[in-house]
Amino acid sequence: MSLDQPAPPAGQDDSTGREFTSALEDDDVLRAEHVSKRFGAVTALVDVNLHLRKGEILGLIGDNGAGKSTLLKILCGFQRPDAGRLIVNGEEVQLRSVDHARALGVDAVYQDLALINQLSVYHNMFLKREKVHWPLLANRGMRRAARNYLDEMGVNIPSVDAQVASLSGGQRQAIAIARTVYSEAKILLLDEPLAAMGVKEAAIIMELVRDLKRRREVSMIIIAHNYGQVLEVCDRVNLLQHGEITLDKQSKDTSVQELNDIVVEEYRRALEQRQRAAS
């Protein structure tokens, strides 16, 4: 697959089309090939192919139940696919756990944020990656690092000692994102970071995302429902329908109208089918 290999003779291009494309996209940091996943009788993902380029923000959209969260949980090592390959930074991997994925620089911010209400902001930021003067926690160091880091990111939190239960939705989201970025993750997976967020808070999070991309060369996959926001912040969009990726376009080549039309069309077709089956 390396670029050193002589280019294949023109005649062979068609037969090895897939190989050829992946060679072209050598700057992919994350790739899922032919990934499928079932939960009992429910098929969540069928033969999903997805790739993320270095420094790119990919928007993953699709209706509820299309399999977006399942795909994300497979990419971050929380669940294992039934079939298919995952390639991280050019190497095929079998992700054993969330920790394993993290060690490879892949980290997720889940829809539920995985924050512990009863713990302080700084303990949440360092959860499972605590600074330790064995056997004790290095609380002072964690507190200072959390404070500095949140300040640097421009996240406004009254105190890092505050329990996260006392924070607003936007602050919680910001902390969850800051936590993953702080861990030096280079590939960030965000599950609906803008859900249930006010206009102002959403703007703050979107600014944070842009800032991350600009300054830290983090590549991201963002699951979102608001197509306007997706096109604004993402470089490219993938549409997931019934466990398959049915659209893959640059943001500039598509529009909210087009995305809406596709989803509405799908809904209309399903409705017609059901009506036909009923009569």
Added chain:
Amino acid sequence: MSQVTEQSPSLLGPSGGTGSRALGLVRSGLGIFVRQREATVFVVMIGLLLYFGIAYNSGFVSQVNAVDLLSENAAPIAIIAIGEVLLLICGEIDLSVGFTFTLAPFVMLYLNIYYHVPALLAIICGLLTGLVAGWVNGFITVTLRVPSFITTIGTGFIMGSMALVFSHAEPQEIPAATVNYGKWIGADSWAQIIWAVALVAIFHIVLTRTRWGLHTIAVGGNALGAREAGINSGMIKYGNFMITGVMGALVGIQTAFYNNTIDPLAGGYQPMFYGVIAAVIGGTAMLGGSGTILGAFFGAIALSTLTDGFDVAGISANPLGIIFGIAIIVAMVVNVQLARLREAGRSV
């Protein structure tokens, strides 16, 4: 505790005259109640000690009674409560620990007498009984996914009955070879309370200042979130069941040495319930996510002060339950209301 010292200066605020300073002190005093879950039970404990100390001076304030109160009554409750606090915080409970208490000294006895295992090793094996019991509780609860409430009722029955079978339901003598060690473990008047204080100190630090404690709180506070963060919640629960088992075994062996007999009817549900009550009135949430071992320790002393105080006062044991029940409910009402204040303070 460190929280108080850090936060009180700001609460005292700009201290102008003596008047505002006094007001600040009162406010910071109230603030401690709202913030520190241990504060309520600490005051209750001191109040009870003062009451019985003043009302029944000669009987209550004596070395003999102090040993009764602290070593015989409070220490076992406090040590069992350590385990229960950890389990309650991570969302589980162990109802079988009182039967680990019953079984452990018999394991020690039989290994030493019939299998000629050296005394110290036999004592250690007695403690390991608790480790095994805890592992089994963990296996059934975590791996086989049975609620711990049911798991531990079952294992409790099994261990209680095993002790009866082993002993033919007869109390047994302490094996002679172990007596030398027994002094250090529980036979000496102050041994049990010293163990209790040391273990409370150690596990207070484990809970508040180590990764194990942090992860225990995380698992109980948000089970899914903790797993998503990469915490192995099963391991945390297994571990806390095993700690609780060892605590139960230790108390069982201590009590045997203290009473100089191994009684198949010792232990059972009562020490377990007292441990859970001490934990809960001490400020540990039944639903997981928060708790304090220091509070449970104060709770254990408060509970023992009540039983011991009644004993000293010569009040019949019959109405004791009424007072006990009321005391537990009042303590819980205060705790719940303070927790509400805490929540309210947070959202301001």
